[in-house]
Amino acid sequence: xxxxxxxxxxxxxxxxxxxxxxxxxxxxxxxxxxxxxxxVHPYYEVAxxxxxxxxxxxxxxxxxxxxxxxxxxxxxxxxxxxxAVACEGVYSAKMARAINNAKVLCMxxxxxxxxxxxxxxxxxxxxxWCQDLEDWRAENMHKFAGKVAAIEDACYGK
Numbered sequence: 001x002x003x004x005x006x007x008x009x010x011x012x013x014x015x016x017x018x019x020x021x022x023x024x025x026x027x028x029x030x031x032x033x034x035x036x037x038x039x040v041h042p043y044y045e046v047a048x049x050x051x052x053x054x055x056x057x058x059x060x061x062x063x064x065x066x067x068x069x070x071x072x073x074x075x076x077x078x079x080x081x082x083x084a085v086a087c088e089g090v091y092s093a094k095m096a097r098a099i100n101n102a103k104v105l106c107m108x109x110x111x112x113x114x115x116x117x118x119x120x121x122x123x124x125x126x127x128x129w130c131q132d133l134e135d136w137r138a139e140n141m142h143k144f145a146g147k148v149a150a151i152e153d154a155c156y157g158k
Contacts, residue, residue, distance in 0.1 A: 001125065004053055004062040006033025006046040010109045011065025011072075017114030018063060018121050027125070033064070043067075047075035047084075054103050055079045061103050063121055068108035076104050080156040081149075088112060093120040097127035099141060 003022065007015035012034055022029045032053075033046035043066035050062050054076075062084075064072035069086030076084035084104035085096035088111055096102040105124045107117055133141065 001027070001060045002058070003027055003029040003125070004032050004050045004059040005029055005064070006031065006041075006050050006062070007065040007109065008034055008043040008046055008067070008071075009037065009040045010043075010067035011107070012037060012109065014065045014107065014109045014112060014114050014117040015063075017118050018065075021118045021121065030059075043071040044075045047072045048078075051076040051079040051082045051084070051104065054082050061105070061125065063124070064104060064106045065109050065117065066106070067110045069106040069111070070108070073104070073106040076106065080152050087120060087124075089116070090119050090123045093124040094127050097124055097129065098131050098133055099137075101129040101141075101145070 005015055005018055015033065019031060032050050034041045047064055050064060053059050054062050064076060066072045073084040073086040076082050082104055083100060083102045084106050085100060085102040086106040087093045087096055093105055096105065105120065107120060
């Protein structure tokens with residue numbers, strides 16, 4: 001699995017903790033956002049750099065951190081099929097994958113501390129779509145996936 005990470009200034013310390021974890025865990029990743037506080041990139045620039053690379057399959061998943069997670073998720077979701085979710089805890093990060101098949105985890109550096117950010121990333125990366133769901137719910141998720149794709153097609157075109 002290849003991961004992209006990125007942050008603006010507000011998410012920098014959480015991103016650095018995630019970066020250290022991914023390095024230690026041997027996860028392949030690229031940092032495509034603010035790399036030093038001497039060269040800060042705004043959330044919309046980072047998200048619009050990362051999301052198309054998730055969309056085209058260059059990266060399997062991504063983690064984006066801004067002040068609240070909302071700005072990154074709004075921009076990343078402008079790219080068809082990306083499915084970015086702003087989360088504030090481990091459970092929501094797990095459910096973003098299990099239920100929504102999210103490819104991008106967004107979080108807020110003003111909301112989530114670096115240690116929690118790492119735990120969220122661990123869970124997000126370890127969870128597959130429909131993992132640990134009841135059979136009936138997993139069946140519905142598979143049925144709903146086509147309906148969500150049709151909504152995207154209607155909004156973005158095929």
